[in-house]
Amino acid sequence: MVTTVATAPIAGQKPGTSGLRKKTRVFMGAHYLENFIQALFDTVGAAGKTFVLGGDGRYFNDRAAQVILRMAAANGAAKVIIGQGALLSTPAASHLIRLNQTDGGIIMSASHNPGGPDADFGVKFNMPNGGPAPEAVTEAIYARSAEISSYKILEAADVDLGRIGETRLGAMMVEVVDPVADYADLMQSLFDFDAIRALFASGFAMRMDSMCAITGPYAREILENRLGAAPGTVTHAEPLPDFGGMHPDPNPTWAHELMAEMMGENAPDFGAASDGDGDRNMVVGRGIYVSPSDSLAVLAANAHLAPGYAAGLKGVARSMPTSAAVDLVAKSLGLQAYETPTGWKFFGNLLDAGRVTICGEESFGTGSDHVREKDGLWAVLLWLNILALRRESVAEILSAHWAKFGRNYYSRHDFEAIDSAKADAMFASLREALPGLAGREVAGLKITTADDFGYEDPVDGSVSRQQGLRLLFEGGSRAVFRLSGTGTEGATLRLYVERYVAGPEGLDEDPQAALAPVIAAAHALGAIEHFTGRVTPDVVT
DSSP states (O other), X not given: OEEEEEOOOOTTOOOBTTBEEEEHHHHTSTTHHHHHHHHHHHHHOOTTOEEEEEEOOOTTHHHHHHHHHXXXXXXXXXXXXXXXXXXXXXXXXXXXXXXXXXXXXXXXXXXXXXXXXXXXXXXXXXXXXSSBOOHHHHHHHHHHHTTOOXXXXXXXXXXXXXXXXXXXXXXXXXXXXXXXXXXXXXXXXXSOHHHHHHHHHTTOXXXXXXXXXXHHXXXXXXXXXXXXXXXXXXXXXXXXXXXXXXXXXXXXXXXXXXXXXHTSTTOOSEEEEEOTTSOBEEEEETTEEEOHHHHHHHHXXXXXXXXXXXXXXXXXXXXXXXXXXXXXXXXXXXXXXXXXXXXXXXXXXXXXXXXOSEEEXXXXXXXXXXXXXXXXXXXXXXXXXXXXXXXXXXXXXXXXXXXXXXXXXXXXXEEEEEOHHHHHHHHHHHHHHGGGTTTOEETTEEEEEEXXXXXXXXXXXXXXOOOOEEEEETTSOEEEEEEXXXXXXXXXXXXXXXXXXXXXXXXXXXXXXXXXXXXXXXXXXXTHHHHHSOSSOSEEX
8 A cells, every 4th residue: 555654854865976875873764765765756757667776785775675665666666676685786786777778776875984873874866877867866856855745655565685586566566686697797798707717727816805895795706706716805795784894995094904915925916995885996916006096097008908898998087186197098099088077977978978988086986888887896807807918917017007108196185074164164265265376386386277177068068166176286286175075974175186207217106205295285275274173184095
């Protein structure tokens, strides 16, 4: 029986670039999840439609899935395809949307944020192309959430999500699918599994840290079962509701166990980690860390070694805060390089229009036109494909890359949980000062340009303003200030610093030492300590 439940708007249900993220207990509150899902269905329509549903397995994932299924049925959806156990990595969900040509998908995740009853939860809607909903859709959902007065839900028993197969929920079909199989088949179609299998057979050793998150089952199936990596190659492989107490963000700070192993005496040849929902990656060689910006550039320069990209790339794209390393690769290959705001939805337009093949963000996100999300395991497998054919170490590949293209020293400094009012005040002060900064010298660096990055989409003509404050210095150095929208409390200041060295000298410095003048200039110009009371970042990548 369909029940109509009276409700009232709940303030703050405004989705960001990655959906609606709040503390788990907020989502578990009376009517909170239901209000948002009804606003979503009212906006995109549900009657007669088919959706994909799944999540990263964090706390409340299972209960939220049952609520969403019953609401989909009550709103007239024809079918929901859901991963077994309500599990799906974000890239696997994007693939299922595209593979089954559905009307979109609902993904339950807060990505790289911690999980648990006192941690974070999130819900986002992906469009029929498999990519995140554009701002016009998320704004419409938010507007609807501010006027909602009731929601519809089917009164029914829970669906058995542990059993693969089809079942009825009211008039709606629910198809429970293996969350891994279709995605693993896609990866096998893109990469030279025979060559990678031979690499592992030769004694090549790897460690894949899945951080007790969603990629564990995917990595085990692909790396250990299909590619023959040694049992135990994948660590922290069981997805847990609280990620085993880990912060599932694949960077040197939070993936410290992997970093310690890779920098140790008996390190494997290759290391990698992925995040809560499987869309981010970190790559590490024996004794050497690979920055996301360098990883994107190396993948673009060597993608032709994988069967799925043997015909060459159509173009590349990077988010504005990401280093310009991939731009140099594009120039050498005669490709167009696009610089977009942060957010995978901006890449989606370029991918759908056939303008780019590979794209990436500095926040450990890389992907291609195979889905419309960033994809952690995809990046790891492309690295393995390159290593299998080049038969060089990660360090050797990086050294050769820098010798050819020069090196973009690069780092991101995160200052987390800053009081939002103080963060806003800092940005207002710096934004006001921008017009008068050109020509000024700070910490031995001369400012050539200072602006607030804006973007006009070359596909649909939409304009996005105030996407990051940029300070460009003579010689190619720069500092970028952004406030992140992926947290659930306070504000996160992200400071990005970059310095280009053409070589052949100066390619082997410690990145933080090489970037010291840019860091000093950024702190002085942004008055970070004055506004936030902070000097040292919480996370350095």
